[in-house]
């Protein structure tokens with residue numbers, strides 16, 4: 001597949017589609033026949049206990065790991081057969097917020113955020129303007145010259161989001177973006193993700209073990225007109241719903257797929273455990 005054809009989304013295809021994806025490491029099968037899709041503009045929450053394979057799933061979706069079987073279709077292109085050199089280019093469409101942020105301690109905030117741009121032939125002026133724009137979005141422009149060690153956990157998380165957004169990718173993966181953060185800081189991160197979903201139409205996967213993240217995303221929408229986060233509502237034009245659904249992974253398989261409202265009503269003992 002040539003580099004130029006990978007730059008376009010295939011019309012009519014969902015932006016993210018897993019088809020019977022299985023992956024094992026040695027004897028342990030981490031994911032078995034996982035199938036799901038995310039529609040354009042959706043933020044899909046991947047919910048699972050620690051060790052259930054959430055990070056592995058996101059890495060598969062970015063072509064950082066290859067499955068033993070199945071198809072990983074992103075923007076209609078199968079990552080499984082893609083050559084490494086084409087994958088490198090294809091990843092420009094994907095922002096990845098790694099678990100724990102994964103910032104480079106020896107680089108400043110601006111250098112961390114611009115890291116990907118330096119591989120491109122952008123002018124210094126252009127790089128600075130894009131870095132500032134990205135940092136402004138996460139309300140961290142004042143930390144432009146700081147180093148990661150000088151920032152709180154929540155601030156570091158916001159800088160990693162700014163870094164993932166630098167190329168304005170249509171797809172973003174968030175790996176446990178609220179883990180280890182207090183409730184208020186978690187909410188600011190979820191609000192940022194809401195804005196990206198509702199304002200920019202970014203399609204996402206968000207891995208978490210916190211069911212609150214799923215409700216925070218599914219029960220609220222960002223309304224660009226007022227610039228406010230509002231609860232999902234219903235008016236004469238119908239229900240204004242949030243583009244967020246949930247996929248629960250258990251024992252290497254998809255255990256539940258659907259709306260948070262269904263999850264809430266479920267009487268399944270395993271799912272109830274998550275809710276309590």
Ligand SMILES: Nc1ncnc2c1ncn2[C@@H]1O[C@H](COP(=O)(O)OP(=O)(O)OP(=O)(O)O)[C@@H](O)[C@H]1O
Pocket residue numbers: 025030048049050051052053054055056057099176209
């Ligand atoms: N490169 C690898 N080689 C071998 N085993 C791996 C590799 N990557 C992941 N695993 C195994 O796959 C399983 C799932 O790991 P993964 O990191 O995806 O879990 P997770 O759901 O993200 O957990 P957490 O919530 O703690 O981040 C674990 O048993 C892990 O040891």
Ligand SMILES: [Mg+2]
Pocket residue numbers: 054055056099175176
């Ligand atoms: Mg993980």
